[in-house]
Amino acid sequence: MSRNILIIGAGIAGLALARAFERRGIAFDIIDRAPAPLTGGAGMFLPGNAMVALRGLGFGEQVADIAWHNRRQTILDAGGGVLHDMDVERFWENAGPCLSLTRAALTGILRSGVETQVRYGVWTNGITVEGNKARVAFSDGEEAVHDLVIGADGFNSATRGQLFGDQAPEIYPRTCWRMLTPNSIGLRHWTVMLGHRRALLGVPVEDGLLYLYGDxxxxxxxxxxxNHRRDLQDLFGAFAGPLAPVVEAIGPDDRIDRGILGEVAARDWSNDAALLIGDAAHACSPSMAQGASMAFEDALVLTDCLADAQDLRAALAAFSRQRLERVRWIQKQCRARDSTRALPRPLRIAILRLLGDRLYRRSYTPLLAPFRGGGADRVDQRA
Ligand SMILES: Cc1cc2nc3c(=O)[nH]c(=O)nc-3n(C[C@H](O)[C@H](O)[C@H](O)COP(=O)(O)OP(=O)(O)OC[C@H]3O[C@@H](n4cnc5c(N)ncnc54)[C@H](O)[C@@H]3O)c2cc1C
Known part of the structure; x- marks a missing residue:
């Protein structure tokens, strides 16, 4: 059934949806407020379940070919002592490898897989739902009526406000810094160092390049x-190896992005002619590195729900039913993980040493279960 669809936002969720729509012959328009494709954001870590969704989008091999494959994930204390070391290759063996790559490389692949032209530098000034149609006023003065508007415009989604009233996200009392830097220490896999109320993460993203994240x-x-460099060095200067030398070596002209973190409480963000996906609908802390995976899955499930649907409202309700449990689980797990940041050091160390494996399995095992969408509903499906 042909519908007049608008996607707002050409980030990870919007591009993944555009790709999934094109593969099923669903036509759409897509806009993004940014004047040109964004290139910042440093690196991304994608645990094994991301590969299931990437295969569903037809990107499995392409991403796996250029990304770094992390066989282990290691948690150290600030002094460099090992608190937990997990064989993640084994844990995710029926899903896919745990990959890391630059954000620019990931969005570049997504963009190259979409034929429809993104209209950059355009946003919406207002959206009114009238009956089962959405009337949209664009920033360039145009107006149009759509059967369906999909807000994929991220954490600070203006679409969320225009459709559902004042729905500001919760901002965590935490600050983060991200950068790409030479992998001068030869780090081989995802490694985090934990101090009191602070964390420093290093992830190889390609040969010779490291994604460094601190919060x-x-x-x-x-x-x-x-001064971002000075702030990072003040916070992590007293840490030991392996990551402290990387922080010490940051140069005065190196690009460092500073950001805030927060959460959009997951709920049924749909009405008769619109819905939200990706961070606009369920942003949360990056502590499980699930934001991109959930955006890919949203895209596949929504495409499945819409592809042959006669009744749009029922299709949107079916999408929310299929997604809510999974994204709420991730938000809950992220909050639980983040709550250990302020625990007294001996308690945090004991928990990770004694229960690290069990906690990892508890958080991630539900994500080995199939999600429905794009034919990617089996974890052992290959690209
Ligand atoms: C510090 C940090 C580290 C992270 N690390 C990871 C990680 O390692 N792995 C992982 O899986 N996830 C990670 N995430 C989460 C991940 O970045 C997000 O879940 C993901 O980017 C969500 O994609 P999205 O398309 O919904 O939003 P975004 O990527 O934010 O894209 C939104 C798009 O909408 C556009 N836009 C915004 N407003 C408008 C508007 N009004 N009109 C039109 N267009 C608009 C923007 O220009 C942008 O292109 C991290 C997040 C943070 C903050």
Whole structure:
């Protein structure tokens, strides 16, 4: 059934949806507020379940070919002592490898797999749902009526506000920094170092290149943050190897992105002619690295729900029914993980040493279960 569909946002969720729609012959328009494709954002880690969805989008081999394959995930304390070391290759063997790559490389692959032209530099000034249609006022003065508007415009989604009223996300009292830097220490896999209310993560993203991520609770920070490099060195300078030398080696002209973290409480974000996907619908802390996977899965499940549906409202309700449990589980697990940041050091160390394996399995095992969509509903499906 042919519908007049608008996707708002050409980030990870919007591009994945565009790709899934094209593969099923569903036509759409797509806009993005940014004047040109975004290139920042440093690196991405994609646990094994991402590969199931990437295969469903037809990107499995392409991403696996250029990404770094992480066989283990290691948690160290600030002094470099091992708290937990997990054979993630084994855990995810029926799904796929745990990959890491630059965000630019991932979005570049997504973009190259979409034929429909993204209209960059365009956003919506207002969306009104009238009966079962959405009337959209665009920033360039145009107006159009759509059968379906899909908000994929991220954490600070304006679409969420225009459709569902004032729905500001919860902002965590935490700050993060991200950068790409030479892998001068020859790190081979995802490695995090934990201090009190702060964490420093290194992930190889390609030969010779490391994705460095640091975060700290705001209570640790001075009132005015100015120099990202100095802030990182103040926070992590007293850490040991392997990651401290990387922080020390940051140069004055290196690009570092500073950001906030927060959460959009997952719920049924749909009405008679619109819905939200990706971070606009269920952003959360990156502590399980599930944001991209959930965006891919949203795209596949929504495409499945819409492909042959006669009744649009029923299709949108079916999408929410299929997604809510999974994204709520991730949000709950992220909150539980993040709550250990402020525990007294001996308790945190004991928990990770004694229960690290069990906690990892508990958080991620439900994600080995099939999600429905794009034919990617078997975890052992190959590209
Ligand atoms: C610090 C940090 C680290 C992370 N690390 C990981 C990780 O390692 N692995 C992982 O899987 N996930 C990670 N995530 C989460 C992941 O980045 C997000 O889940 C993912 O980017 C969501 O994709 P999205 O398309 O919904 O939103 P976005 O990627 O934010 O894309 C939104 C798009 O909408 C556009 N837009 C915004 N407003 C408008 C508007 N009004 N009109 C039109 N267009 C608009 C933007 O320009 C952008 O292109 C991390 C997040 C953070 C904050």
């Amino acid at each position: 700290a609770d705001n209570v640790l920070l001075p009132a005015h943050l100015t």
